[in-house]
Amino acid sequence: MTDNSGKILKSISPVRIILPILIGLAVTGWLLYKEYVPGSFSLLSFTLQSLFWLLLAFVLMAVRDFGYMIRLRVLTNRKINWLASFNIIMLWEFTSAITPSAIGGTSVAVFFINKEGVKLGRSTAVVMVTSFLDELYFILTFPLILWWIGSVDIFSLGAGEADLPWYENQFLVFALVGYAVKLAYTLVISYGLFFNPRGLKWVLLWIFRLPIIRKWRPQANESGTDLVYASQEFRDWPVKKWLQAFGATALSWTARYWVVNALIITFFGFKWLDWNEHILVFGKQLVMWIMMLVSPTPGGSGFAEYVFKGFLSVFIPAGTGVTLAFFWRLVSYYPYLLIGAFVIPRWVKKHFVTRKKK
Template sequence: MSNDKSTNQKKLLRAVQPNRIIYPILIGAAVVIYMISKEVNQETFSLINFTWYSALWILIAILLMAVRDLGYMARLRILTDHEFSWSKSFRIIMLWEFTSAITPSAIGGTSVAILYLNKEGIKVGRSSAIVMATSFLDELYFILMFPLLVLLLNDEQLFMFDLHQSSIWMESLLLFAIGGYLVKLTYLIVLTYGLFWNPRGLKWLLLWIFKLPILRKWKHGANKAGSDIIESSKQLRQKSFFYWFKAFMATFWSWTARYWVVNVMLLAFWFQGYSFAEHIMIFARQLVMWIMMLISPTPGGSGFSEWVFTKYLGEFLPSAGLAASMALLWRLISYYPYLFIGVYLLPRWIKKHF
């Protein structure tokens, strides 16, 4: 038995070995350094006016990330019928975000999240149902917000990061956004069908997930897990409208807080401020950015995220050099902390549960 535990521990450690953490940092840093070396000059620094007012807005940006995590923790407590404490929910969310940060955006940390929940005392089948419910709620947020913002805003401004550049950029951005949206919409339809109409189809998906190397050890027990999923799906279908409303509001709270981080960061350095319409446009472009990040093959979208930030949000900044600098600050606030928190938490979590 101890040998099995040791083998499981080694498998999980291999999945999150240090080079998985180093790669996204190196990729993102390389892209930012290249952009800064190309765009930053003496005039760029003259545009920066850092004061205590700036520090306050940066602090608010960090607090918004905390609000975002609190929303995820609240959602997890709702979906587990408050079986998880706040401290346990914090631990799971941080590990989940860490896994997402070291895997390509299209993959995320969903498969390993099932293992995290299971080791914290939730049956495998119910863990799968909870993870699928979180995916359902996340995708529902994007599916509802994207067309709403497109209807409210000028589509030329929304999909064009520089009105003076060739229209080919706008066309490419539009194609990326529509492609990503269709992927998310298809996934949401399949997930909804599996959770609420055909749980046996979801069982098949679980069997496919457990073919991954890190989870292959448990693939022989996937049949029983599939039965648990069917039972859990029955439970989810029986949940009240208020239950789903609370879970969705926690999701809405989380994603909205995350998108407002960039709006607040911009206020930290440009005191003339932005109009309400500009703030909504900045918010909307971030949502489009996250949809486009689905195509990024790099861990956590490293490199691609920084590049898209400078091109897509640079219009709201005085210079391209400042856009590159802000891209770095944005990732320092919204991405890198999860890497370091995960490095600290994961070995202790493995030691406790294996």
């Protein structure tokens, strides 16, 4: 870990916030130019009541981070305090915001946790279990949403697509594939965590002997070792702690997905959508999350605005989707770039400069 400290610190440099901001603003500007409908901005209303719902959107993001902090303290047996938990989450989110969504901040999260005084083995275990809990939330929530609302409404962009066979609906097919991948990943991690971690590591190394993927064998070996660590740390955990960790996970993700609902109420009023439509917006965001995972841009910048504008356009007046998408990212994405830029210098000074002087 020490040998990689320089590379990791370079990868989280605050200077890297420039690229995702430029991409996001460029795509937003291009979409506004292409999709602008004369008079559409007059449909947006902002009153004193709107200010309350806008602030609520920020509060929901704060609740999301608070849930992550609770989970982190539970998984580390409260060996890190609230301030250290806040720093880790902000650094984690910042790294996710400046790297492609498929990579995210997980790859360096072990480094952050370890530097806050948690042993390397447990830091690795914590990161793996957080990933497991995130996937478990999605796997349990997605079928419930489909059962409540139905797949036709969630995966369609308009009324004209309701009659399409399921295999011709690209969003439905894409989501099913993504769900299958998540389910397979969760089952594999569950088997390794709770039953046979060393056996799973052996299978991984055997698979990665194939010529086409042999170059990734060192990474597979590292992942297998991480799995063994995680199993040793968490296999004998009491049910109560697992429920606490999953409850914090559910709180975080649910709060995150309700941000869009708060923004719709902000600009179009509380009566614009009924309760079932609010649940439908929530469900569509689950699908959007799958799409954003494959984005090649840092933090899904640009791609997220585009998907938001198209996938949720049925719930908002024509011509206002891009504006709402911009505010969505303003609440749920850009703050982490700014907070991370302030947290990183202080964190580096504390853990590297000060210790070096000592």
